[in-house]
Amino acid sequence: MRRLCSYNAASAGLLMLMATSGTATAQEFAGREKLRSHSAEFRREVIKVTNGVWVAVGFSDANSVLIEGEGGSIVVDTTSDVEDARAVKAEFAKLSTAPVRAIIYTHLHPDHTGGGGVFAGNDGPEILAHRLLVDRVPDVGRNGRDGGDQFGSTLPDALFINAGTGLEFGRHPAPSAYVAPTRTFSGDRLDLTIAGVRLQLFHTPGETRENVAVWLPDRRVLLPGDDFYRSFPNLYAIRGARLRPIEQWIASLGLMVDLGADHLVPGHTRPVLGSANVRAALTTYRDGIKSVLDQTLGAGRQPLPAGILWNRGLVGARHLRRLCRVVRWQPDEALPSARKGPGGPSH
Numbered sequence: 311m312r313r314l315c316s317y318n319a320a321s322a323g324l325l326m327l328m329a330t331s332g333t334a335t336a337q338e339f340a341g342r343e344k345l346r347s348h349s350a351e352f353r354r355e356v357i358k359v360t361n362g363v364w365v366a367v368g369f370s371d372a373n374s375v376l377i378e379g380e381g382g383s384i385v386v387d388t389t390s391d392v393e394d395a396r397a398v399k400a401e402f403a404k405l406s407t408a409p410v411r412a413i414i415y416t417h418l419h420p421d422h423t424g425g426g427g428v429f430a431g432n433d434g435p436e437i438l439a440h441r442l443l444v445d446r447v448p449d450v451g452r453n454g455r456d457g458g459d460q461f462g463s464t465l466p467d468a469l470f471i472n473a474g475t476g477l478e479f480g481r482h483p484a485p486s487a488y489v490a491p492t493r494t495f496s497g498d499r500l501d502l503t504i505a506g507v508r509l510q511l512f513h514t515p516g517e518t519r520e521n522v523a524v525w526l527p528d529r530r531v532l533l534p535g536d537d538f539y540r541s542f543p544n545l546y547a548i549r550g551a552r553l554r555p556i557e558q559w560i561a562s563l564g565l566m567v568d569l570g571a572d573h574l575v576p577g578h579t580r581p582v583l584g585s586a587n588v589r590a591a592l593t594t595y596r597d598g599i600k601s602v603l604d605q606t607l608g609a610g611r612q613p614l615p616a617g618i619l620w621n622r623g624l625v626g627a628r629h630l631r632r633l634c635r636v637v638r639w640q641p642d643e644a645l646p647s648a649r650k651g652p653g654g655p656s657h
């Protein structure tokens with residue numbers, strides 16, 4: 311028997327997979343209905359955040375954001391692949407026919423960069439990212455079964471509910487249209503104006519070392535990349551990836567709290583609207599991550615308790631929920647070949 315335990319990029323929390331022989335059928339587990347209800351986060355919709363800012367949710371694993379400027383627009387993150395990007399681009403075309411002047415990648419993960427070429431089209435936009443996006447060794451980890459387990463990419467339909475950060479990831483792979491950045495920045499921050507829109511790009515290491523948060527000071531909108539979404543993150547992705555920079559992640563979230571945004575548009579899940587809600591969401595998330603770090607370091611060589619022990623202020627926090635499940639699963643060889651990959655892990 312092979313037993314795997316993975317943070318389901320989500321929500322959703324801990325997904326425990328047991329590979330056994332036998333037929334896969336829907337199983338009950340504690341939190342099943344919560345996990346089902348979490349699928350509402352990925353209801354397909356283009357949401358107006360504020361004047362001139364929209365986010366496409368539920369078209370792909372990750373979100374894509376349209377910012378309208380004067381005579382041009384800006385796209386932040388580009389979905390996973392050609393098919394998803396085309397679907398979002400068609401929706402954005404209903405809102406703005408202006409050419410795309412810039413594309414910003416918040417980080418390298420394929421669910422944010424795979425549709426770049428589709429959005430660029432023939433507009434010749436500048437493609438922006440932090441320098442680390444092109445310098446670093448990609449930490450996507452192991453492909454195939456090991457990476458796919460993280461998202462339930464190979465889980466039989468009867469057992470699959472959602473992928474935590476998206477409705478699904480890697481279950482219906484399509485070609486990538488990644489295009490490399492044309493302009494990068496090093497250091498902590500880049501200020502620029504594109505199509506009349508003032509932008510501040512902050513280097514905010516967290517889920518990835520190159521993560522960039524995009525701040526629109528005139529519209530009070532913050533795009534944190536994947537340093538925040540409405541589910542507890544993988545502090546370590548158990549797919550062979552490098553350990554994530556947890557202390558920097560905590561600092562990055564602190565920086566974001568201090569910006570005092572009115573609207574928070576994460577790389578996954580629906581936006582958080584209202585300054586009090588944004589502050590609460592970011593603060594709780596930062597404190598939750600710090601709590602895990604503190605407990606881990608405090609445990610030293612002692613084994614950690616089976617569950618995370620939230621302090622009183624964090625108990626019940628929606629974005630820190632942990633939904634644990636155990637599923638009985640067919641071994642690799644019993645799965646149809648289409649179910650075996652490519653995994654394409656990102657979170």
Ligand SMILES: [Zn+2]
Nearest residue numbers: 372421536577
């Ligand atoms: Zn992502």
